[in-house]
Amino acid sequence: MTDLFTAPPHRQAEPAFPEPRSSRRAQRRRRRNRHGRSLVVLLVALVLVGGSGYAIWMNLDSLMGLTTPLESKDFPGPGGDQVNVEIPEGATGTVMGEELYEAGVVASVPAFTAAFEANPESVLIRPGTHTMLEEMSARDAVALLVKNETADLQLTIPEGYTVDQIVERAVQVTGLPAKDFEAALKRPAKIGLPKVAGGEAEGWLYPDTYMVKPNDKASGLLSQMVDRTTKLLRQKGVADADRQSVLIKASLVEREGMHAEDRRKMARAIQNRLDDDMALQIDAAVAYGADKPGTELTRDDLNNSKNRYNTYQHAGLPPGPIANPGADSIDAVLNPTPGDWKFWVTVNLDTGETKFAETQPEHEQYVQELRDWQAANG
Incomplete structure (x- = not known):
């Protein structure tokens, strides 16, 4: 049997950090593509070598010479171009690190998670679109996330607001034109209003705090509100035919x-x-x-x-x-x-x-x- 793995594939030396940022971005993309192709070849080879494949698989990183987010590398900072990173709801430090690594903000996930765990204020990080810098140090990335200076706006709709009051509040907070909201309300199907609503959004715009992203549109915001009401009624077991009457009574009570x-x-x-x-x-x-x-x-x-x-x-x-x-x-x-x-x-x-x-x-x-x-x- 031919010894396919006596020497690891050729590995290009990692560039020094002072190398131009644009060059490093391009290299990260090439490296991900190259490693993807190499992994496919390796998996086929493992099938061919049979039982010895387990030992080879256990030493995969050293055989392949892969540069992955598992390597605890860190950028010196302070960072360069701005980049928006979406932090999901309920994200752990590891999930945040993966998002930041993919966006080129941090050099590795382990470096970020170590900085995340070392900062007691990391628990304050909120979900949303955070404006970061490419190639920040992990510690600086955590510190910036903690500030919660997101690119998102918070639109809070109090309980008991009418549609007119909601539109007025949304226009003030988002800067979107009132005519966009009015146009969306005239197309009830587009914002997800059920037929039982009779084409009127009153009662169906759930009062809550919504994260408004930079590219959100009026119709999308209204759709979110209708969707929240629909989901709540479904969760509470309210039949489709009864939902309008429930909302009428609830609005009176409100x-x-x-x-x-x-x-x-x-x-x-x-x-x-x-x-x-x-x-x-x-x-x-x-x-x-x-x-x-x-x-x-x-x-x-x-x-x-x-x-x-x-x-x-x-x-x-x-x-x-x-x-x-x-x-x-x-x-x-x-x-x-x-x-x-x-x-x-x-x-x-x-x-x-x-x-x-x-x-x-x-x-x-x-x-x-x-x-x-x-x-x-x-």
């Missing part, structure tokens, strides 16, 4: 309730009124349809039957959500507190203290408490 424990009671009171064919009489819904704050509602607003969201004049649920609810409000609708309540009123507008009643006379007592509080705090 805009009316300040405290988590109150929201579950409100969800029960809403369902109790629906079961008894009672008008919901929810001011937040009327205000949404009138396009004004709830504190500015007038008697004429409550008597306006042309307002489709006027739950004093129209029985049942309003035609759509009045805001974009968060997970707590959705949970409240899916798991309401048992009880016979049909009324509620916030008796202290500063603390949000809310009282629930089963009968009209009891409710009127609590309404008087609110009036007394308003008189004392006018």
Whole structure:
């Protein structure tokens, strides 16, 4: 049998670090391609030599003379051209090192992981697109990641925001034109809205913090929000046909309730009124349809039957959500507190203290408490 491996393949000497950066980038690409071809040849040869292949495989690195991320090399720094590196959600130090090595930021994964473990603040590194420098020292790379100066923007959407408020916030944070968001909202299928939404995004834009990358578009951001809502409803076992009504109820609870424990009671009171064919009489819904704050509602607003969201004049649920609810409000609708309540009123507008009643006379007592509080705090 011919001894195929008495001498390792020819290995080109590693360049000294001061060599021009562009030359080293090109050499890294050539080296990866060359090693890929050599590995294929070696694997075929191992099949041919049979049982002796195990010993050869165990000494593969020394036989091939490969330069891999397993070598604990480090660049002297300080670094050169900028390069964006995506750090995935939940990435370990090793995963980060692999991403940085592939991008040419660090010379080896072991050097980075050693620096990562030596820096107690490395646990603060957040996912996202980090702007790094090519050929940094591993220690400097960790220090720069810890600063979390990502190329991404953070877009935070509070619970209870309407679509209009979300677009306004998104335009302010991202700098994307409002017309781009408006155009995307007119194409509901493009942003993933299900048919049950009736072409309206209200209620389907999940309130959360989103990482906005430099090349993100308005339609992509809206798609993320719709996707989060859809996934949440699916995880909670809400049937497709029930999702719109769940979001309508949750939006009412979101805009009316300040405290988590109150929201579950409100969800029960809403369902109790629906079961008894009672008008919901929810001011937040009327205000949404009138396009004004709830504190500015007038008697004429409550008597306006042309307002489709006027739950004093129209029985049942309003035609759509009045805001974009968060997970707590959705949970409240899916798991309401048992009880016979049909009324509620916030008796202290500063603390949000809310009282629930089963009968009209009891409710009127609590309404008087609110009036007394308003008189004392006018």
